[in-house]
Amino acid sequence: MNRVVITGLGVVTPLGNSASELSAALKAGRSAIGPVTQIANPDLGPKVGAEVRGFDPLAHFPENKLSLLDRSSQMALVAARDAVKQSGLDFKSNGLGLRSACIIGTGVGGMTTLDDNFQNLYGKGARRVHPFTIPKMMINAPGAHITMEHGIQGPSFTVASACASANHAMGVAFQMLRSGAIQAAVTGGAECVFTYGTLKGWEALRVMAPDTCRPFSKDRRGMVLGEGAAMFVLEERGAAQARGAEILGEIIGFGMSSDASDIVLPSAEGAARAIASCLEDARIRPDAVQYVNAHGTGTAANDSTETKALHTVFGEHAKKLMVSSTKSMHGHALGGAAAIELAATIAALRDGFVPPTANYNEPDPQCDLDYVPNEARDAKAEVAISNSFAFGGHNAVIAVRR
């Protein structure tokens, strides 16, 4: 089996629009959660979010191309551009593109496009929508644009498993590389859902925090939405070494499971099966893991369930794990979340620290692990896992080594 390494990483996140900015913000424990600026309607319930700042589409795309690019596609393209540039790969030469894949995770598709066009139709009495409404909003658009820009002509598809989408996408890309089915992959996730309609939907579910996201803290009040994209270039380790590419990290395992129980409530048993399956796939013992980038949404249900799952899989070693939810800083980017969190994990392993769980106030007896509260910790972790547990009971866990 081939070993699979990361040779390119690009991000557009609320914590910064480059890997170094992301790393610096995580290390500083800076939360990007604040009042939502993209929605003016005062009837909005959840008034806080983690938005991408300083992202000017015109700095990246000619104006006449933007009518085809939803905000999620724009961010996906910019992140992929940075990742490919860093990797040094040229998919358009020597037929590399023919042997490469583009597998992207996103949860709901082009919500800003849908919201804008339907608002014109239903709210403003417009008789027609923009001719690109469909190709702009379709959930596979971000991935499709990446294949076109870079000439990736092998397998390409989009994975939708709600909040686990990006982990499923990256995990499948990892498996395809490990098996030798492809030579390189661009993979990751993107999501942009700051629209009035989407946020009203989340508000109605009664799970949103009114102030900020406090994962694992006894006074947590729910989730806070985020947005953004993170993209990776993956390739076989020997090939990357042979061409002298800088190796940012190695993906060593991937595990999946389904709760098959409830559409929104998480299951500790299902989560534990995904984590255990990931460790088995990576052929590592539980005590080899030092850091867990938790799903950690800040809801009452997730954080206690996830803690229970970690106890189940890690046993005595659970107490020695450093566990943090970086959603406390970059919010929950739904289908793109796992990619941003893998970027955070890679940044942490490379830069020798563990990101904190920000906004942490008080211990909860049901959440009794080391959540690295509020301040990043200097630590040379070798192996980390990143958890994603989605609505629908889709669980996906990825393991990486420095």
Place this chain on the structure above:
Amino acid sequence: MAGLESDVIEIIAKQVNRDPATVKRDDRLADLDIQSLDVAEIIFAIEEKFDIEVPYNANDTSAAGINFDTVGDVADGIAKLVAKKK
């Protein structure tokens, strides 16, 4: 009050697919097998019915100032919110 209580009972009964006549004020929501998603839907129906806002958060059930223990507790809490609106 009696009207409001029977409206609330009707909404709760419908949520768990029961005859409203079999749902009593002292019934505990847990005993009616009402899950957290059911509560969200019940509150939505109540908000629509009485044109009020119920500040309910599944992560902090006390935020709404309503006790979600029994059917009567819910009806009393909603009555307060309706009275406040008037």
